[in-house]
Amino acid sequence: MKNVFSLAVISGILNTMMGLATPFLYAALGETIAQTSGVVNLGVDGVMLLSGFAAFYVALSTGSLWLGLLAAALVGLLLGLLMSFVSVTLKAEQGVSGIGLYMFGLGMSSLLLKILVGTVKTVQGFAPVPIPVLANIPFIGPILFRNSIPVYGAFLLVPVVWWMLEKTTLGLKIKSVGQNPAAADSLGISVDGIRYLSVCMGAVLAGVAGASLSISVLNLFQDNLTAGQGFIAVALVYFGGWSPIGVLGGALLFSVVNSFQLWVQVLGVKIPASVAIMLPYILTIAALTVTVNRMRQPAALNKPFERGES
C-alpha cells in the first residue's frame, strides 16, 4: 500500500497511460472529424475490431508490422465506405446503422480469427523507440519519450487534426456541412462528398486505433479485443466538445484512471477487480453530464441531408 504513490509508480502509471490513450486518441480524433461533418459513426468499435484483426493477421503471416498497419487502414476505409453509403446515401438512422456496423465487425473478426488463426497467438509488436537526449530527462523522459511509433503518432495527430479542422479550406467545408448542410449545398459544396470523406477519414483512423491495440499495445488478438473501447472513444468526442484538444484531455483523463486501476491491481491493493474495472465507465457517464461544451455540437449532427427538405 505504502508504495502506491512513490515516484516510480507514478511514472509507471503515466507511462501506461500513454499506451492506453493511444487507441482512444486515434479512434476519437477520427470520430471528431466524422461528427464535425454531421455524421455519427457508432460503429467505431466494430471497425477497430475488424481492422485490429487485419493488422494482427497480416503482421503474423508476413512478419511486417507496417503491412499490418496498412491492412488495418484499408479495412477501415472499406468499412468507412460501407458506413457512409448506408448513413449518407441511404440516409439511415445513424445510431442504428452504427450498431449494425459494430455487430458486423464483432462477428466478422471473431469468425476470421477462428477460421484463419485458430489458437491463441501473439505477435512481436512495435517496440519502444527512445528519442535521443529527450528520453534521458528524469521522470518526464521515460513517460513521454520512450514509446512506440504508434503512440507518438497518436499524440502528434492531435495538432494535425486541429490544424486541418481549424485552418484549412477542407476543415471549413467539413464544419459547414455539419452546421448547415443546406447553406453549404447552395454554395456548391458537395454535402455528401464531404461527409463520405469525413466518415472515411474517421474510419481509417479507427482502423489504425484497432491496429494500435493488436500490434502495438496488447500484441495479440482475441474475441471482442476492444471490449467496447470504440464506444468510449465516441463518448470522448462528446466529452471533448468536438475539439481535438478536448478529446486529448478526455483520453488522458480516462486512460490515467484506467492505468491507475491496472497498477492498483498489480500492486495487490485489496479492492475487488470488478469495482476497479467499473471505475472508468462511471467516470465516462459523469463526464458526459458535463455540459460545458454542449454549445459546440454540430447543428446537423445525426441528421441526414436531403435537398429541399426542412
Place this chain on the structure above:
Amino acid sequence: MTTRSTTSPGGKRRASAVDWSRIALNVFLPVLGVVLALVLGAVMLLILKANPLAAYASLVNGAVGSQFGLTQTLVKATPLLLVGLGICIAFRANVINIGGEGQIIAGALMSTWFPLFFHSWPGWLLIPATMIVGFLAGAFWGFIPGILKARLNVNEILSTIMLNAIALQLMNLLLQGPLMDPAGVAARTFLAQSAQLPQQVWLPRLVPRTLLHAGAIVAVGLAIVVYVFLWRTTIGYDIRAVGLNPDAARYSGINVPTFQALSLTLAGGFAGLAGVVEVIGVQHRLMEGLTSGYGFTGIVAALLGSLHPIGLIPASILFGGLLVGADKMQRAVQVPSSLVMAILGLVVLFVSGSALWSRRWAARRRIGEQRDQESGA
C-alpha cells in the same frame, strides 16, 4: 412534409382501415434484408473455403429439425421478444436503447435475490412478485439514462453502453460475493454462480423434457399489451407523437423529455423481464454469460419487426432460430457461430438503409392521396 401527417400519428382517418400495402412493404423490405445478408454470408464462407450450403443446412436443421431444436428456438425467442418490446417503445419515442444487456442483468440480479430471500412464499405469489421486482430493476436501469437525457441532455446511446459495462461488473462482484452459491463456497469450488432458486418459483414447462417454459406465453401476451398501449392509450399516443415529430409534439404541449425518459424506463423494464425469464424459466440460478447478447439481438429483432409489437413475434422466432442453429452449425460443420453475429450486423445495416425507400414510398403515396382528394372535391 405536411403538418397534418406529422402531428397526428396514425391519424383518425386511417386508423380504422387496415393499410395492407404498407404492411406488405414493412414485411418485404426486412425479409429482403435478411435474404441479402444470408447471401453475403454465403459469399464470405465461400471465400473462407467453407461450404455455405452445408453450413446453412445444419443451421436450419438445428433450429427447426427436431422437437428439441424447435422448442429451443422458442426458448431463445422469448427474451428476444421481451427485449424487443422495450426497444419498440423506445424507438417509437425516438430514443435508441442500447442498454438491453445491462437491463437484462439488473432484472436477473433482482429475480435471483428476491426468491432466495423470500423462499418461504408460495409459488402463486412468488412468481408474479419476482417478475414485478425484476421488471422494476430493469426499469430502474433504464430510468438512469432516461433521466440523464431528460435533465442533462446526456446522449442515451452512450450512457446505456456504459451502464451495460457497469451492470456486468456489478453482477461479477455480487456473484463472487454475497450471491455466490453457499454450496460452492463449502465445496471450495467458488464457481461464479448463485444458489439454485426454490422450486416453486420455477416457471412451468410447456413441453416435457424441453426447456420451453411459460415465459413464452407471458411474452406473447405482453406483445399484445404493448400494442394496445402504444396504439390505444393516450400515453402511447404521446410517445409515438414524440417520436414522429418532437417539435410538433412540443408545440402541442407534450413534455418531450419526460416521455423519452418514460419510454427508456419502460424499455428497461421489459429487458429486465427478459432477465427474469432466463433466470426463473431456464437456468433456475444466476450464472455468468446470462445475457448471451440478447440486448443487441433484440434490437435487430425489433427493427426487423418494423418496430411493431406484433411484427416482433415472428422476427424474434426467426432470430431465436438463427441463434439455436448457429450453435448446431458450429458443432456439425465447424463454421463458427460468430458468423450469425456478422449476418445480424448486415441485416441491421440493410434494414436501416432500406428505410429511405419506405419513407419515399410513403411520401409519394401522400402526394397521390392529396391529388385524389383535390380532384374529387
